[in-house]
Amino acid sequence: MRMKDKVALITGAASGMGAATARMFGREGATVFVADLLDREGAEVVDGIKKAQGKAHYLHLDVTDEAGWQATVAEIEKSAGGLDVLVNNAGISGSAEQDLYDTAAWNRLMGINATGVFLGMKHGIAAMKKRGKGSVINLSSVSGIVGQGYIHVGYNASKGAVRLLTKAGAAQHGRDNIRVNSVHPGLMPPMRTSGRTADPATRAKTLKGVPLGRAGEVDEVASAILFLASDESSYVTGAELVVDGGWTAV
Ligand SMILES: NC(=O)c1ccc[n+]([C@@H]2O[C@H](COP(=O)([O-])OP(=O)(O)OC[C@H]3O[C@@H](n4cnc5c(N)ncnc54)[C@H](O)[C@@H]3O)[C@@H](O)[C@H]2O)c1
Structure with a gap:
């Protein structure tokens, strides 16, 4: 069990990808706190983990x-x-x-x-400082590394911010024994809020530039997150783990 x-x-x-990661962490022995705005769907993820003999809470x-963050972290510590x-x-x-x-979309993103x-x-x-150890994994995107012509600039800007927030966190908290890394998925199943990136014609065009020639699966990103969360990555911090089938390599 890699998360015992x-x-x-x-x-x-x-x-x-968050739900896939929660299920994978559950299988690997973690106590998983599933957080979201979607209470019914979140509770279903928790039920699934529990049915598979895992430990999870919504x-x-x-x-x-x-204030929500403060209450959430306090509840987990308690x-x-x-x-x-x-x-x-x-x-x-x-x-x-x-x-x-x-502008409103910029502020939302x-x-x-x-x-x-x-x-x-x-x-x-x-909270991790009190424990004397920890691992933070931030979801950026290939859109935090390169630009696209069909996405609001705030998406690229926000994901670029996540990339550098990660490196600042790694620089500042290494001596606290806390590692901070980012994960950069490429073409994945569309997000709930996707527009053009869910369009089959746009996806087919994008795929032409992906060396592995297919979209990624949520468990392929969850596996990368699991590596960074587990002690197997004990000397990895400030890294950007690209999970994009080679999209940004060409
Ligand atoms: N799907 C892709 O193509 C892709 C590619 C690269 C990066 N990413 C990134 O990966 C992450 C997960 O994406 P996904 O594909 O699983 O998307 P998704 O839409 O399936 O899931 C996103 C989840 O975030 C929740 N959420 C949104 N706003 C929230 C808020 N204010 N507070 C709490 N929860 C909130 C949603 O309710 C949803 O459950 C995102 O950060 C996304 O930007 C996605």
Whole structure:
């Protein structure tokens, strides 16, 4: 069991890659806290983990709400004794926006995708310091490394912010025995909030530039997150793990 005795919090874990990661952590022996805005879907993920003999709990958390973060971390410390792993996964897409410079969309994207990760690091790392160890995994994207012509600029900006927040966190908390890494998925199953990136014609065009010639699967990203969360990656911090079938290599 690669996550035995570890307490993990995953945001946005009611859906997609967050849910896949929660299930994988559950199978590997972690106590998993599934956090999301989608209470029914989040509770279903928890039920599935429990049915497979895992340990899981659901917590309602809006990642933009600082008081919510404080309450979430306090609840985990009270019920599980501390926090070992934080996966800042919650996010929204910028590919449904018509105006790629819409100001309200910029504020939404930066609020959830960047400020949400900042708040998670602020409160999650404070808890990990009390434990004397920890691992933070931040979900960026290939869109945090290169630009696309069809996504609101705030998505790229927010994912770029996550990439550098990660490196700053690694630089500042190495001596606390806390590692901070980012994961950069490429073409994956569409997000709930996807627009153009869910369009079959756009996906087919994108695939032409992906050396492995196929989209990724959620468990392929969950496996990368598991590696960074487990002690197998004990000397890895500040790294960006790209899981994109080679998209950004060419
Ligand atoms: N799917 C892709 O193609 C892709 C590619 C690269 C990176 N990513 C990133 O991976 C992460 C997971 O994406 P996914 O594909 O699983 O998407 P998804 O839409 O399936 O899941 C995202 C989850 O985040 C939750 N969420 C949204 N806003 C929230 C908030 N304010 N507070 C708490 N939870 C909130 C949603 O309810 C949802 O359950 C995101 O950060 C995304 O940007 C996705």
